[in-house]
Structures are given as C-alpha cells and as structure tokens.
Amino acid sequence: MDIQLKGKRALVTGSSSGLGEAVAKLLAAEGATVIIHGRNKERVQATVADIIHLGGSAEVAIGDLSTDEGADAVAAAALRSGQIDILVNNAGETSHKSWGDATTEDWLSIYNTNVVSYVRMIQRIVPQMKSLGWGRVIHIGGGLAIQPIKEQPHYNATLAARHNLSVSLARTLKETGITSNVVSPGAVINPMVEEWLQNAASKFGWGTDPEEIKYKAVQDLIPNDTGRFGKPNEIAGAVAYLCSRYADYISGSVLRVDGGTIRCL
Template sequence: MDLKLKGKTALVTGSSSGLGEAIVKMLAAEGAAVIVHGRNQERAERVANEINASGGNARTAIGDLTTDEGADAVAAAALQGGAIDILVNNAGATSHKSWGEASADDWLDIYNNNVVSYVRMIRRIVPQMKLLGWGRLVHIGGGLGIQPIKEQPHYNATLAARHNMSASLARQLKETGITSNVVSPGAIINPMVEEWLVNAAPKFGWGTDLEEIKYKAVQDLIPNDTGRFGKPEEIAGAVSYLCSNYADYISGAVIRVDGGTIRCL
C-alpha cells in the first residue's frame, strides 16, 4: 500500500534509537524525506546514513528538547531544508520510581522531559504547517496513561497529559488541514527488554528458552489478546498511516497498538 508520503518531510524526535528509529525508517521507506533527531550526533548520523544507504532521504537535527535553547536548535536545523509537513513527538524519558521514591523535583523533571518537550516542538513547527494548509502531528503516548498502575505515578501522569494535550490541540487546529493524534503502544520488545526478561526469568520461573520466557512474561505481566509483546515496526506502521492522506478524517484520536492489553471500549 502506497501511503503517498513522497514529497512530504517528517521530523521524528528521539529517532536515533529504539521506537523512534523504527518510525523514521518506515516513513523514509514510504517515501518521506526524514529528519533524524537525537542528542548524540554519532547515533543520529548512523540512522540517517542507514536510511540514505537504503535509497531514502535523511538528515539530522541535534539538540536537547528539555531546554528552549535545544528546541530552538532542533527546529532551526529541521527547517533549514524547507517546510516540515509531519512532526512525530516521540522523545522522552522513563522512570520506575514509586510514590515513596519520586520527589517533587522528579515529577517536574519527567513532566519537562515528556510533556513540555512535546509542547516546545509543537510551538516551533505548527505555525509553518498552518501556512502549508496541511500537516500531521503524531504523539507517542502509552497505555499507562489510560490505565495507570500503582508504580511510577509521575511517568503514568505524563502519558495521560500527552493524550489530553493532543486532543486539545486537535480542537485548536480545527479546519486547518492539520491533524493531531496519539499512538499508544503496549509493551514493545527490544534488546533491552529481552535482557531484562532473561535476568528476571529465574525469579519468576519462566524457564530458560527466550521464546518461552517472553510468552510466560506476557501472561504474568501484560496479559493481552495476542499473547505476545509488540514489535517496534507495528507502532511505526500505525504512525505512518496517521501521517498519510488516508487518515485525513482522523483527529483527536488515541490509536491503541497494544494487543488488547487495555480492556476498555
């Protein structure tokens, strides 16, 4: 399926590794010119070089989005090559501190990382989208923003804020040709998660075979209707669809890609 992204330019924050890397590579494969963002020049250039070597069109924008100065630098570098049609807000931080461990400063820090950083890029990229009369804003949220757990309350709250912010923005952008949506991932497998699962397996009695460990971990920790972890490419697919013209009629939505982990309508 051709998502008709040729001629579009996409900035994906936090795309020098992990989920953001999968997203930026899929958008490039669909024909978009992409801007790889990160705080580390070497890692961002690795991703951009891999995209270019595969026949895509990629460049980098480096900066720390937790500061106004860093966001200014990223926006300036991104816009230097022309207008930005697509902004995927993905960069952020995680924290596993509990209610008793997370201080007020921890709450402020992760809110700045996970919410205000999104706002900084929205404020710098959306005005020129309005001049284009078309744009796509996709924000990466999470199931813990819908059904929070007792742990990491400050992190859970930032995901909920992202969902709320995106819907408010969709209302603000009414009839501009710009849409604002959230993709809400479930538990996604990656090398770091696999390493944690292998190390935790003896404690939980999950066995020694990696596939068995992953299956049993899903049953114990994140039961869902597919019986497995998600893959980064499955999140990237949802993001890419929302960036296309086929998603013109979707705005203010939360698209859950979680295998049915969240059990609500």
C-alpha cells in the same frame, strides 16, 4: 499501496534508536524525507547513513528538547532545508520509581522531558504547517495513560498529559488541514526489555528459554489477546497510517496498538 508521503518532510524526535528509529525508517521507505533527531551526534548520523544506504532521504537535527535552547536548535536544523509537514513527538524517558521513591524533583524532571518537550516542538513546528494547509502531528502515548498501575506514577501521569494535550491541539487546529493524534503502544520488545526479562526470569520463575521467558512475562505482566509483546515496526505502521492522506478524517483520536492489553470500549 501508496500512502502519499512522497515529497513530505517529517521530523521524528528521538529517532536515532528504538521506536523512533523504526518510525523514521518506515516513513523514509514511503518516500518522506525524515529529519533524524537525537542528542548523540554519532548515533544520529549512523541512522541517517542507514536510511540513505537504503535509498531514502534523511537529515540531521541534534539537540536536547528538555531545554528551550535545545528545541530552538532542533527546529532550526529541521526547517533549514524546507518546511515540515509531519511532526512525530516521540522523544522521552521512562522511570520505574514508585510512589515511595519518586521525589517531587523526579516528577518535575520527567514532566519537563516527556510533556514540555512535546509542547516545545509543537510551538516551533506547527505554526509553519498552517501556511501549507495540511499537516500531521503524531504523539506517542501509552496504555498507562488510560489504565495506570501503582508503580511509576510520575511516568504514567506524563502519558496521560500527552493524550490530553494532543486532543486539545486537535481542537485548536480545527479546519486547518492539520490533524493531531496519539498512537498508544502496548509493551514493545527491544534490547533493553529483553535484557530486563533475562535478568528477572529467575525471580519470577519464567524458565531459561528466551521465547518461554517472553511468553510467561506477557501472561504475568501484560496479558493481552495476542499473547506477545509488540514490535517497533508494528507501532511504526500505525504512525505511518495516521501520517497518510487516508487518515485525513482522523483527528483528536487515540490509536491503541497494544494487542488488546487495554480493555475499554
């Protein structure tokens, strides 16, 4: 099925690895030119080379979105070869500190990185979309925005802020042809998570077999209807759908891709 992304230009923040890389590679496979963003020039260039090797089109944007100057540099690089039709706000960080560990400085730092960085890119990219009469803004949120846990309260709060700002943006963009939506992943498997699971297995009694460890971890930590972790390409598929013309009538929404982890109507 052609999701009508050929000729579109998409900036995916934090796309030199992980979920952002999966999103960028899928959009490129669907015909979009993707701007790969990161702070590490070598990793960004390696991702661009991978996409081009596979027949896609990709460009480089280097910069730290936690500063205005870095966001300016990223926006300038992204817009150098043409207007941006699609902005996927994905860059951010996690923190596993608890209420007793997270200082006020930790709260300020993660809010700047996870929320204000999104705002910086919205302010620099969305205005030029209005002249196109069409655009997509996708924010990566998370289930902890809806059902926070007692741990990592500062991180949970940043996800909730992302969900909130995305809906506010959708209201602001009324009748412009630009939509604003959230993709809310559940727990997604990646090398860092797999390493943590292996290290924690003995503590929780999950055994030694990697597949058994993953299954038992799901049951104990993130019970869901699929009985497993999500995969980056499954989240990327949801992003690609919301970027497509088939999603013209979706705005201000949260698309949960969590295997049924979050139990709400």
